[in-house]
Amino acid sequence: MAEQITALKLKQPFGLDNIEATKIDDPGQPGAGEVRVRIKASSLNFHDFGVAAGFIPTEEGRIPLSDGAGVIEAVGEGVEDFSVGDNVVSTFFPYWLSGPAPIGDFRTTPGDGVDGYAREVVVCPAHFFTEQPQGFSHEQSATLTTAGLTAWRALVVDGNIKPGNTVLVLGSGGVSVFACQIAKSLGATVFATSSSDAKLEQYKKLGADYLINYKDDPEWGKTVRKLTHGRGVDHVIEVGGPGTLPQSINAVAIGGHIALIGVLTGNEGEIPTTRLMAKQARLQGLIVGSRDNQKDLVRALNVNGIKPVIDKTFKLDELADAFRYEEAGKHFGKICISF
Structure with missing residues (x-):
């Protein structure tokens, strides 16, 4: 046997x-x-x-x-x-x-x-x-x-991140936390969002530069743009999907990169395609x-x-x-x- x-x-x-x-x-x-x-x-x-x-x-x-x-x-x-x-x-x-x-x-x-x-x-x-x-x-x-490889590909392989770039991470799951760590190690400025102030404090300990509670600030895309003096961020680690993508498009810089990784808010929804086109941003789906x-x-x-x-x-x-x-x-x- x-x-x-x-x-x-x-x-x-x-x-x-x-x-x-x-x-x-x-x-x-x-x-x-x-x-x-x-x-x-x-x-x-x-x-x-x-x-x-x-x-x-x-x-x-x-x-x-x-x-x-x-x-x-x-x-x-x-x-x-x-x-x-x-x-x-x-x-x-x-x-x-x-x-x-x-x-x-x-x-x-x-x-x-x-x-x-x-x-x-x-x-x-x-x-x-x-x-x-x-x-x-x-x-x-x-x-x-x-999680680790997804964040790496989003920022390094596909995103071609450079020192001095700005990165927005959504939520506090494995991919987003890894992305914060990788971005900081490569000399980027990181904007982190969460609905929990306690989790935002944990992001602060990892070196995140700007912390946004999206529950208190539902227009966080505009806030990110304001914090970047109207420019927007170079990279967005987008894990929410249709429920967060409109705000991510608001937050991204002209010619920036949105890595569409997750669909935590659902599989379908309205996308402001005209705004994305005007931003001339790259929206890229990726899996690991x-x-x-x-x-x-x-x-x-x-x-x-x-x-x-x-x-x-x-x-x-x-x-x-x-x-x-x-x-x-x-x-x-x-x-x-x-x-």
Whole structure:
């Protein structure tokens, strides 16, 4: 009889009460080009919550979680990038290795189109992983797969951020907090919004230069423009979608860049296209990034001193509680899962 490992699976009808701990067969030893990884940590994203809660369709029995960090226990023939004992972190799009995005859906994304990392051990092609940053814990590394890389791509890869640029981050989720940290490390001025004064104080500790409570100031786009003496900001990390995009267009500079990353306020809504055209701004949708982008991020983290902000860590068997904590929206930064 094959050895068994623990995994969590999503059961019909999908919902947080139907995340089931079970035993599955150990995947065994890696074949050619593969690695065996002992998973030590994950982190939660809104996408993971959507799958687990049943808002994003997936198959019965799906193993959730797109982020995974751990230790290589064995390498298959032909694997040259990794050795036994290496600390590694997963990639969101395992087959997008480099270059422009070749995929516009989640068919290959762990925890959605294929099984994810809510399990003790995986055997996968080596290119499903990159090295972890030096000195990072597994929990810290697990935050990079989705949130960290999304912020990096928005500002560095697609945004081509420069010292002296201005950046607006919306809310206090993982992507926005990472974006603040990355922007400050590259010499940018950061404007941060939140409905919580306590969270704005946390942003202040990260170096954010201007703090705006959007609950008290619903016309925050005009406020940003006023604070920039009418110019607007060079980059907007837009995670809200249709409910916030009109204000983001107000806030962006002529010729600026809006990275459309999330749809927390819904999937559809009216967009002031004439105003966007007049701004001559670039509105770019993006979903995470490539393996090469992640390797560049890891190299940057090895030298710039940024450490991910982790709000709270749960055990694997507390995954449903972790999702409920995420759903409540009280966190600042990332929520992690420790194995």
